[in-house]
């Protein structure tokens with residue numbers, strides 16, 4: 001029998017009573033303590049720690065080389081918490097505008113706010129003005145204190161709205177300015193500063209190895225490389241060869257990014273490229289377990305199989321975290337699509353999720369899903385992310 005995910009005993013107020021009483025939402029830590037175990041996730045997050053230089057950063061990454069990538073519109077505090085419980089060594093904020101910070105937007109600051117159970121985070125900044133980076137780095141240091149693990153500079157975003165202003169991947173055309181930005185952050189951050197780059201800007205013109213060397217000379221303590229040209233956006237296959245070439249070009253740790261969609265790929269990219277760490281982006285959609293599964297693969301072990309009850313429980317836990325961290329509940333609609341991928345009658349359930357607005361509606365849907373899955377006997381384990389069935 002599966003416990004209804006909306007109403008686990010001893011797990012705080014029932015969905016209905018929350019709505020009826022208009023009670024305060026439980027804190028994120030309470031949500032994790034009550035609901036993460038049903039999803040096969042530990043309720044506590046292991047701190048990443050603080051590195052003073054590239055060598056110490058390499059040591060921290062060696063303990064656990066799997067990171068949750070920055071994803072605009074996705075990697076909010078709830079998402080980061082799920083990834084950390086799922087075994088990510090560290091999770092990045094989405095890219096945070098240094099201009100937004102300069103002009104004092106509270107919404108901008110919120111993007112970089114870790115909610116209580118997050119012991120530390122990687123903050124990614126974007127912009128093009130060294131002085132604004134300096135100000136943002138100082139502000140992060142002051143506001144986040146020990147919870148700031150590192151500052152990463154976005155030199156990878158391909159979106160024209162960003163690159164038109166010389167930000168994101170456009171910085172790869174100007175290594176001198178990019179170096180000044182790294183140094184400006186280093187002056188104020190009090191933590192290691194890293195950069196995230198693309199293979200290059202336009203198809204066929206690979207800039208990454210030389211550019212990475214210039215960023216290392218400027219003081220960057222690690223380089224994350226997304227193996228696609230900016231002109232490719234997210235299309236085509238990521239080239240892991242460029243990750244190897246950057247590994248050969250620099251002494252600081254290299255973090256591989258691009259098409260790391262399964263635990264197998266996460267383990268393989270390390271052995272094939274010599275990268276110190278791997279950054280999981282779209283592979284974490286509906287699959288917070290991918291990080292610990294990747295560690296199983298590294299250790300030569302078979303990762304556990306998750307059944308539908310755990311997937312639905314993970315969705316419900318994630319939805320609760322959205323509410324507990326004050327995020328807009330519309331985000332739970334895309335979460336539903338991701339967590340329920342491959343499920344029997346997925347399109348029906350997706351359609352239902354698209355009509356939900358409140359936490360209570362999402363939880364009621366989750367309860368219905370649990371009942372439907374139990375009724376249909378759809379308890380077979382499914383390898384998340386592949387849809388591959390492990391048994392009958």
Ligand SMILES: Cc1cc2nc3c(=O)[nH]c(=O)nc-3n(C[C@H](O)[C@H](O)[C@H](O)COP(=O)(O)O)c2cc1C
Nearest residue numbers: 069070071072094095196226257258259260281282
């Ligand atoms: C929805 C979405 C938002 C993203 N936002 C950011 C971002 O804010 N900063 C960044 O450096 N990369 C961003 N990326 C790129 C990812 O971090 C990653 O490098 C890329 O998706 C390649 O990995 P994948 O092929 O495994 O998804 C984003 C990717 C996606 C899919």
